[in-house]
Amino acid sequence: MSARITPRRVSFDWSHTPLHWIPGEPTATHVINVLHLLLPAGERWFVRVFKEGLPLVRDPELLAEVKGFMGQEATHSVQHAHVLDHLKAHRLDTAEFTRYVDFLFERLLGERPPLGAPIPEREWLRFRLAVVAAIEQFTAVLGDWVLAADGLDRARADEVMLDLLRWHGAEEVEHRAVAFDMYQHCGGTGTPRYARRIAGMAVTAPVMLYLWVWGTAYLMRHDPQLAGRLRYSLAEHEKAVRKGLLPAWRELGAAIPRYFRRSYHPSQEGSLSRAVEYLRRSPAARAAS
Numbered sequence: 001m002s003a004r005i006t007p008r009r010v011s012f013d014w015s016h017t018p019l020h021w022i023p024g025e026p027t028a029t030h031v032i033n034v035l036h037l038l039l040p041a042g043e044r045w046f047v048r049v050f051k052e053g054l055p056l057v058r059d060p061e062l063l064a065e066v067k068g069f070m071g072q073e074a075t076h077s078v079q080h081a082h083v084l085d086h087l088k089a090h091r092l093d094t095a096e097f098t099r100y101v102d103f104l105f106e107r108l109l110g111e112r113p114p115l116g117a118p119i120p121e122r123e124w125l126r127f128r129l130a131v132v133a134a135i136e137q138f139t140a141v142l143g144d145w146v147l148a149a150d151g152l153d154r155a156r157a158d159e160v161m162l163d164l165l166r167w168h169g170a171e172e173v174e175h176r177a178v179a180f181d182m183y184q185h186c187g188g189t190g191t192p193r194y195a196r197r198i199a200g201m202a203v204t205a206p207v208m209l210y211l212w213v214w215g216t217a218y219l220m221r222h223d224p225q226l227a228g229r230l231r232y233s234l235a236e237h238e239k240a241v242r243k244g245l246l247p248a249w250r251e252l253g254a255a256i257p258r259y260f261r262r263s264y265h266p267s268q269e270g271s272l273s274r275a276v277e278y279l280r281r282s283p284a285a286r287a288a289s
């Protein structure tokens with residue numbers, strides 16, 4: 001087992017961060033900004049689902065990790081919500097979009113199944129734990145990517161935003177196994193447990209892709225500095241990938257078949273040593289300790 005997972009009480013000063021925090025790269029800026037649209041509601045939801053699952057945890061070691069995970073995700077959620085205030089201060093209002101994200105997590109994936117669907121309570125909880133584990137596969141991959149993304153340094157991305165992304169990314173790598181272990185522990189046994197894990201990913205991957213494209217298009221359409229001059233396009237996205245400002249599609253896509261392996265475990269994902277090393281020098285994490 002890894003060292004204890006604990007939240008770091010970080011804070012960030014956004015007063016000097018420009019709207020286009022990767023200078024001259026609005027597409028890459030807004031593709032990454034989608035994180036701020038999804039994570040405040042998404043990570044708050046992780047914490048709620050895990051709270052529901054706590055009574056099922058029989059292993060004290062796992063229980064400690066789960067509590068650390070919940071503390072970290074709650075902190076991430078709050079810090080990304082502050083970025084939304086910052087975007088609003090730059091006249092980029094995101095409330096119209098985040099309303100849908102709130103609806104997704106609070107209503108469709110809430111404590112009761114949507115539309116009164118006759119799914120037993122335990123099964124509904126297990127399904128949502130499978131969705132959290134699937135999302136955490138991507139947060140680990142993205143976290144590992146951003147820690148190594150020197151394209152962002154070369155492009156002189158804003159240091160505060162980079163620290164937020166890398167502090168968060170490092171904690172995602174640090175706790176990458178917790179949601180999976182939680183799911184395995186609470187998800188029953190044998191083929192049903194495996195099948196539900198696959199179903200969790202089969203739902204999560206397309207929905208995430210959809211939200212990402214929609215979210216980027218929304219941000220670019222409402223960006224007052226762009227004033228409608230540039231729309232989101234795959235060509236611009238690809239250009240940013242080639243500059244190392246965004247992860248490649250195939251890198252993200254390859255995370256899915258890995259997750260489908262029966263022998264899969266997230267401890268095989270990413271570089272924990274790089275994450276720990278970053279947390280040692282992250283300005284925000286240092287100030288918090």
Ligand SMILES: [Fe+2]
Binds near residue numbers: 073076172
């Ligand atoms: Fe997180």
Ligand SMILES: [Fe+2]
Binds near residue numbers: 172
């Ligand atoms: Fe996470």
